[in-house]
Amino acid sequence: MSRWLDFDRRLREVDEDIQKLERLLAAPSISEERRSQVRAQIAEIRQREEQIVREVFSHLTAWDNVLLARHADRPYTLDYIGAIFDDFVELHGDRRFGDDPAIVAGLAPLEGRTIAVVGHQKGRDVKERQFRNFGSARPEGYRKARRVMRLAERLGYPVVSFVDTPAAESRLEAEERGIANAIAENMLVMSSLATPIVAVIVGEGGSGGAIGTAVADHVMMLEHAIYSVIPPESCAVILEAFGRDPKRGPEAAEALRLSAQRTLELGAVDEVIPEPPGGAHRDPGGAAERVKKAIIKAIQRLESIPTETLVTARYAKIRNLRHYEEQ
Amino acid sequence: MSQHRPTDNRSGAEAVPEGLWTKCRQCGNMLYQPEVSDDLYVCRHCGHHSRLTARQRIAITADEGSFREHDSAMRTSDPLDFPGYLEKLREDEAQIGLRDALVWGECTIDGIPVSFAAMDFSFRGGSMGAVVGEKFVRAAEHSIERRIPLLVFACSGGARMQEGIVSLLQMAKTTAAVGQMGRAAVPFIVVYTDPLTAGVFASFASVADIVIAEQQSLVGFAGPRVIERAFKIKLPPGSHTAEFQFEHGMVDIVVSRRELQPLLVRILRLVSPRREADAE
Numbered sequence: 061m062s063r064w065l066d067f068d069r070r071l072r073e074v075d076e077d078i079q080k081l082e083r084l085l086a087a088p089s090i091s092e093e094r095r096s097q098v099r100a101q102i103a104e105i106r107q108r109e110e111q112i113v114r115e116v117f118s119h120l121t122a123w124d125n126v127l128l129a130r131h132a133d134r135p136y137t138l139d140y141i142g143a144i145f146d147d148f149v150e151l152h153g154d155r156r157f158g159d160d161p162a163i164v165a166g167l168a169p170l171e172g173r174t175i176a177v178v179g180h181q182k183g184r185d186v187k188e189r190q191f192r193n194f195g196s197a198r199p200e201g202y203r204k205a206r207r208v209m210r211l212a213e214r215l216g217y218p219v220v221s222f223v224d225t226p227a228a229e230s231r232l233e234a235e236e237r238g239i240a241n242a243i244a245e246n247m248l249v250m251s252s253l254a255t256p257i258v259a260v261i262v263g264e265g266g267s268g269g270a271i272g273t274a275v276a277d278h279v280m281m282l283e284h285a286i287y288s289v290i291p292p293e294s295c296a297v298i299l300e301a302f303g304r305d306p307k308r309g310p311e312a313a314e315a316l317r318l319s320a321q322r323t324l325e326l327g328a329v330d331e332v333i334p335e336p337p338g339g340a341h342r343d344p345g346g347a348a349e350r351v352k353k354a355i356i357k358a359i360q361r362l363e364s365i366p367t368e369t370l371v372t373a374r375y376a377k378i379r380n381l382r383h384y385e386e387q
Numbered sequence: 388m389s390q391h392r393p394t395d396n397r398s399g400a401e402a403v404p405e406g407l408w409t410k411c412r413q414c415g416n417m418l419y420q421p422e423v424s425d426d427l428y429v430c431r432h433c434g435h436h437s438r439l440t441a442r443q444r445i446a447i448t449a450d451e452g453s454f455r456e457h458d459s460a461m462r463t464s465d466p467l468d469f470p471g472y473l474e475k476l477r478e479d480e481a482q483i484g485l486r487d488a489l490v491w492g493e494c495t496i497d498g499i500p501v502s503f504a505a506m507d508f509s510f511r512g513g514s515m516g517a518v519v520g521e522k523f524v525r526a527a528e529h530s531i532e533r534r535i536p537l538l539v540f541a542c543s544g545g546a547r548m549q550e551g552i553v554s555l556l557q558m559a560k561t562t563a564a565v566g567q568m569g570r571a572a573v574p575f576i577v578v579y580t581d582p583l584t585a586g587v588f589a590s591f592a593s594v595a596d597i598v599i600a601e602q603q604s605l606v607g608f609a610g611p612r613v614i615e616r617a618f619k620i621k622l623p624p625g626s627h628t629a630e631f632q633f634e635h636g637m638v639d640i641v642v643s644r645r646e647l648q649p650l651l652v653r654i655l656r657l658v659s660p661r662r663e664a665d666a667e
């Protein structure tokens with residue numbers, strides 16, 4: 061963990077140095093000679109910054125990706141929604157029991173068309189984290205998402221799903237209200253929904269909680285997001301191979317192949333969206349710009365396919381995963 | 388997600404070396420081995436239902452000699468090259484005589500043809516990886532082709548961790564196949580047996596047309612011990628059982644194993660359109 065704290069601290073120091081110098085530049089009393097000196101200094105520091113980023117990102121481990129995906133400053137679903145769409149009308153409630161703030165859903169305009177948006181939402185500070193249940197959705201969240209996706213199907217809107225959850229809520233109340241059924245019903249509906257679906261794993265794609273909103277025609281993930289069947293720490297606790305030791309999570313992360321590239325190669329996602337240098341949290345606007353371009357490109361392609369063909373192809377993609385042998 | 392490790396419960400009761408007697412896991416009474424299978428592996432003294440292997444399940448459910456297994460040779464390709472995984476698989480293969488945690492084929496039950504699958508908890512905790520997912524889908528496709536019901540006995544600790552993201556994808560794959568059955572109008576019946584949790588409970592097992600559960604089976608999204616450990620809470624007694632899921636509307640019928648077979652026959656008679664045609 062200290063590797064990232066150290067990395068973030070170094071970069072923050074560099075950022076502060078640059079800000080100080082920029083303030084100096086803005087001062088009216090500064091001489092022309094001093095001004096060019098300061099400019100040279102800034103350029104030099106920026107170079108140092110790039111070097112730090114390059115150094116660290118040239119040999120990222122799977123565990124680094126886990127920590128980046130969970131980084132407290134990483135943009136969340138509502139950050140992406142705010143940056144990508146000019147408007148967002150949020151819709152609430154599952155029409156059965158309640159409203160789950162761990163999943164947001166609503167309608168948004170995108171280049172002249174209406175999009176139905178769903179996504180897990182984490183919280184930024186202590187209070188919001190609790191309100192959002194750390195992005196762990198309850199059955200109501202999945203059912204709200206399903207309701208809005210059905211609405212999209214009826215009205216002919218494409219669906220965009222942002223995925224960012226450590227796991228689905230698993231405590232007793234979620235069990236009583238059928239969390240397993242809520243996730244399964246979502247996958248069932250999404251596997252045949254008669255409208256284009258694009259999913260973007262922007263942070264943590266945590267097991268059933270993630271795939272419950274990630275069945276799509278085109279599944280993308282950000283370069284440092286993770287998509288995993290189990291948190292690597294839990295995997296290390298359960299398996300003898302890691303001595304049942306949670307501290308061996310980094311090894312489990314490696315064994316689980318938690319990198320976007322490997323996830324792509326295994327057929328779990330269709331595209332990896334590169335992040336700005338240093339990760340999405342270093343440049344949330346830049347990250348959102350890349351996500352927006354990728355979403356538009358995917359939707360334009362999917363919209364040109366007749367719905368029946370689209371749904372057939374979606375099923376074929378899910379069904380034809382081959383990771384077995386027959387002798 | 389696979390939190391439940393198999394116990395040494397393979398033969399349906401605790402093994403007592405070389406004897407004709409085994410000991411009930413629940414009440415500790417001795418059971419006379421030749422009677423155990425006649426009793427459907429249910430304790431004569433306390434009614435405890437022992438876990439069944441896939442083979443035992445087939446033996447007590449399918450009409451005698453009617454089961455034809457498909458895809459018995461299918462093996463995982465170990466897509467992640469996961470440390471120690473192949474060795475564990477070979478151990479289970481040698482001990483259990485299966486290549487993965489699900490056996491499927493076609494059989495008749497009281498003369499009614501069904502596409503049939505049984506999961507085996509003794510094989511890697513009944514966890515679902517690429518092979519379980521593919522076999523389930525083939526069983527579903529077989530029921531669509533032949534226009535016969537699909538009957539699945541589900542017990543599982545969840546997704547197969549050692550297949551990583553590939554195992555997670557099986558949740559979508561199997562659930563999507565259930566959607567295909569729905570469109571083809573072939574019925575899908577699932578029986579929850581002890582224990583059923585996580586990735587299998589939260590995928591195809593939750594979207595069957597008819598859900599039956601064997602009494603007192605552990606059934607839950609997360610295992611109760613896992614939750615108690617993770618959230619440092621104490622769960623009320625009886626949570627995460629077949630009865631609890633029934634009470635909350637997730638299960639159609641909870642039955643003892645003794646009542647199960649006649650119930651299945653009644654249901655299959657109702658949902659098998661072919662039977663009428665065959666009877667003519």
Ligand SMILES: [Zn+2]
Nearest residue numbers: 411414430433
């Ligand atoms: Zn007993």
